[in-house]
Amino acid sequence: MQRILSDQLVPHTGRTVRIAGWVHRRRLLKSVAFLIVRDSAGLAQVVVTDPVVRAAVEALPEETVVEVVATVVVNAAAPAGVELTDPVVRPLGPPAAPPPFDLYRPVLGAGLSTQLDNAPVALRHPSRSAALRISAAAVAGFRAALDTRRFVEIHTPKVVASSTESGANVFALDWFGRPAYLAQSPQFYKQLMVGVFERVYEVGPVFRAEPHDTVRHLAQYTSLDAELGFVADHRDVMVVLRDTLAGMLDAVGGRAGEALAALGAQLPAVPTQIPSVHFADALRIAGAPADEPDLAPAHERALGEWARREHRSEFLFVTGYPMAKRPFYTHPDPARPGYSNGFDLLFRGLELVTGGQRLHRHADYLAALAARGEPVEPYAGYVEAFRHGMPPHGGFAIGLERFVARLTGAPNIREVTAFPRDLHRLTP
Amino acid sequence: MQRILSDQLVPHTGRTVRIAGWVHRRRLLKSVAFLIVRDSAGLAQVVVTDPVVRAAVEALPEETVVEVVATVVVNAAAPAGVELTDPVVRPLGPPAAPPPFDLYRPVLGAGLSTQLDNAPVALRHPSRSAALRISAAAVAGFRAALDTRRFVEIHTPKVVASSTESGANVFALDWFGRPAYLAQSPQFYKQLMVGVFERVYEVGPVFRAEPHDTVRHLAQYTSLDAELGFVADHRDVMVVLRDTLAGMLDAVGGRAGEALAALGAQLPAVPTQIPSVHFADALRIAGAPADEPDLAPAHERALGEWARREHRSEFLFVTGYPMAKRPFYTHPDPARPGYSNGFDLLFRGLELVTGGQRLHRHADYLAALAARGEPVEPYAGYVEAFRHGMPPHGGFAIGLERFVARLTGAPNIREVTAFPRDLHRLTP
Structure with missing residues (x-):
């Protein structure tokens, strides 16, 4: 039977x-x-x-x-x-040993640390498995939205000869006797692949050896990366990001409706046009000094509340972050060169996505590295490609776990991660 | 406009x-x-x-x-x-520097090594980009086939405290001062997640520090992993694998038909029932001595020809590999305990997929490790989970690049990999 x-x-x-x-x-x-x-x-x-x-x-x-x-x-x-x-x-097997917590109770009666120590069993509880179902649905929506828009999925190296983002916080490893590093992002590779397919995406692990021990950082997380060529500027990227997010949320609603209900989570509406403020205005709205080079978490929260109040939106773009705080490959704002064509997307008052337009001319890369006092050599294979014709392009990266945590209201990102890796945790 | x-x-x-x-x-x-x-x-x-x-x-x-x-x-x-x-x-940019080979010629007039050194440009050639389009289509088909069958996508750690497969060929790294290793497969995690979702899959990088310098090995490749619970034995896994492969090939035909044509590649038919031979019979068919513990590449080629000749099939299952040559978590054949419920799938005479039924009883894990003289401690977090009720289960792993190489007839797996990583290559 x-x-x-x-x-x-x-x-x-x-x-x-x-x-x-x-x-x-x-x-x-x-x-x-x-x-x-x-x-x-x-x-x-x-x-x-x-x-x-x-x-x-x-x-x-x-x-x-x-x-x-x-x-x-x-x-x-x-x-x-x-x-x-x-x-x-x-x-179908021997009698089970009792888990360290009762899985049949509506709420898992154990602290997060005990849950994580016993992840294989704790994840069986609906409060934990629901988040992972939402996660799977969100990724399916990400891919479907980009597939429809003729993006091509790529798989890029996770071990690199030099660090992707300038320098710090990389995991070092021994690659057949040579020094190597875990990739902090597929940034360079997705840009290079714009030269091949114009539009590419990747879903994969990224590694940050950040000594942060916070509720919103992991040392390995799943990055949803997209990059597209032939953009006028970062605003073309923001349009694709908006549609991608809408596709992700649609997929969560359609494929993981029960999981959402189990967690009592509400799907936010994505406005047809997500409100957007320039960094300089964002500082003013958040009540921060005008010479701050970045937004602190408190500023982001204030901006999130402002967006909800003024625009009835749970999403807010902040554009034009100062060049000084963005990576060297960031394209400056041609009209205000101290500011960049880079943006962040805040979701419910927390940075969820970073993106922007990138440099596309070889000479601009050389100048950008020189201006930061960085040698070209570690980036040679990347920078060299820009000699051979690259279109204006840009892209974005969504942190999957952060997205799911924000969506489900989980206070700690580890609650929506099957087997988190951080400063202290390398097992199970 | x-x-x-x-x-x-x-x-x-x-x-x-x-x-x-x-x-x-x-x-x-x-x-x-x-x-x-x-x-x-x-x-x-x-x-x-x-x-x-x-x-x-x-x-x-x-x-x-x-x-x-x-x-x-x-x-x-x-x-x-x-x-x-x-x-x-x-x-839309400055005049391009000429690439080291002409991209407009029908055949890329440069050796593979030059192509790989200049990958960002070489990949623009249709002979290279076509393989990557096929790869993207194949992965989409893999996921679609499993989504339809109620599998849930998972994302698991790529850095682990101990090696997945017994011991050798792991990349070591420094994890905040502690020794850690790059995951050789998501094997343990996908099994544990069967306890949560019954059926799971993962598409992700795996790392093998194998000192092989061959045309069919990479040090990082993309593994398409699936695992399912409540199986009678490995044959239930083989049925799902057959349907998954058919879904992958359908997707390649549907989404990457032009890419296939560009490479002159033919899609193989997947028989409704893929022919299957027991390892002991496979040795005989391949003309190998009856006490061989494994199949050599020449044996696999002979079996591939046999399957084509006798069954008009480009696919052939070999079941019942000797336990001695399979990992400790392999389920033995209850009727012939020296043989396993593990299988390989050969595609055109090359091993493409490894799979099988796994142990699901805690006591069996302890016995299997003891029989191999291995301590339990490095596997504690994994083995412990089997005390808490795990169904009979099994799964498989398809090497994406190997699949695409075999499908397109590429003699070297590096030809179908965007930025290969191997013994010698860590850039670009």
Whole structure:
């Protein structure tokens, strides 16, 4: 008999079916026992009256993997309106050891640290798995939005001979006896691939050896990168980003609606035109001194509130960040060269996306590196490509975990990451 | 005026359009000059008769990025039956330096080493970019096939505290002062996630510090991993793999048909049931001694020819590899415990996929490690999870680059990899 999932019971009402999953919970009452089986689709209630079967169920602790052959009957009080009766219950493995927390309770009764130490089991709880389902849906939406716009997916090296962003916070490794580094971003490669496909994207891990121990930093995270050529300036990039975000949120709504509901999360609307303020105005709105070179988290929060109040938008572009605070490949604003054609996108008052227009002329790269006192040699393979014809281009990078955390209201990014890596955590 | 791509010219016949791209080639005849512009969609022929425009075009070397505003007219002799006349040509950047090889020739006239040294430019040639388009299509097909079958996409750590596969050939790195390693596969994590979602997949980089310098090994490659729970044995995994491969090839045909044609590649048919031979029989068919523990490349080639001859199949499963040659998490064949429930899939006589059923009982893991004289401690976080209820499960891993190389007939895997990493190559 073919196994069915718990969400396929209703059409099988009156018939004998086979389900399989984990013993989610047992309720051992006097005259009857209820066995709740969890599978990837949800929960199924099995009613046990036969004393022999009951004795077997009593010996199967929560999380034991079982198979149940039983009859589907209507019961308005059961989950989805049906339950399983006259069961034959067969374990598919040995009795499970009890996890360090009860997975059947609505809230996982353990601190985050215990959850992370026991991630393989903690992730089975809906509060944790829902975030990962949302994550999968968001990535699917990212790719679908860009596929429609003729972007080509690429896969680029994660080990490089020199650091991507100027210098610090890289993980060093030994590459067959040579020094090498984990890539902090696919920045250089996605730009180079604009020369091949015009429009490219990559979904992959990036590595930051930042000694931050905060709720919003990870040492490995999943970066959703896109880059496109033949732009007039950064505003063309912002249009694609807006549409990509809308596609991601549509996909989350469509593919992970139950997961959103499980977390009580609300999908934000993406305005047709996301409001945008120049950095200089952003400082004023946030009440920061006019000579601040960057936005602090408190400024971002203030801007998020302003966007919600003034524009009813949970998203806000800040454009024109000072050149001094942006990487060397950033294109300056031709009208105000101290400012850049770089932008950030704030989501609910937190930086979610960084992007902008990049330099595309070889001479500009040489000048930019010289102005920062950096040698060309470590970047030779990258900079050299700009001698051979590169169009005006730009792009953006979305931090997947940060996006999901902000969307679900998780206070710590680790709550939406399966197996986080940070300053302290290298296992499991 | 909105830019259009070169494959959108025909519906604009008779109108003035704007295109942009790279100077692919110039043909400077006496009375007329032809400017061939390359963009992401293909080539467009621009006819230049005005002496002033001609002088400008003469000053724009191949690979310079240009914008052309001109009128679309029918010309049966031109690519796609139309060409552009009365052009205004504007460079979008400085004149390009000539690449070390001519990109407009049908065959890239440079050895692979020169191509790889100059990858950002070499990849612009159709012979190289086509393989990457096929690669993108194949990955899209992989995901679509598994999404349909309720698999959930995951993202797992690429830096781990101990090596995934027993011991050798790992890249060591410094993780905030602690020793760590680049993940050789997402094997442990995808198994653990079967406990959460039952069915998972991951597309991501894996790292092998193998001192191989061969045409079919890379030190970083893209692994297409899938794992599923509640299987009877490895044969359930093989069914999913068969359908996934069919989905990949369908997607390549549908999304990258032109790229296939450019490489003269033929899509193989995937039999409804891929032929399968047991390892012991495979040795006999390949003419190998009966006590060989593994298949050598020559054996795989012989088996590939046999499958084509006897089953008209370009694919062949070899099942039941000896336990001695499979990793410790491999499930033995209950009927013949010296053999495993592990399999390889050969594609045109080369190993393309490795997969199998895994152990799912905690006690079996302890026994398997003990039998190999390996301590449990390095695997503690992984092995421990099996105490908490894991279903019978299995999975597979497809090497993306190897798949594309075999599909396109590329003799060296580096030809289908954008920026390969190997024993000698860490740049660009």
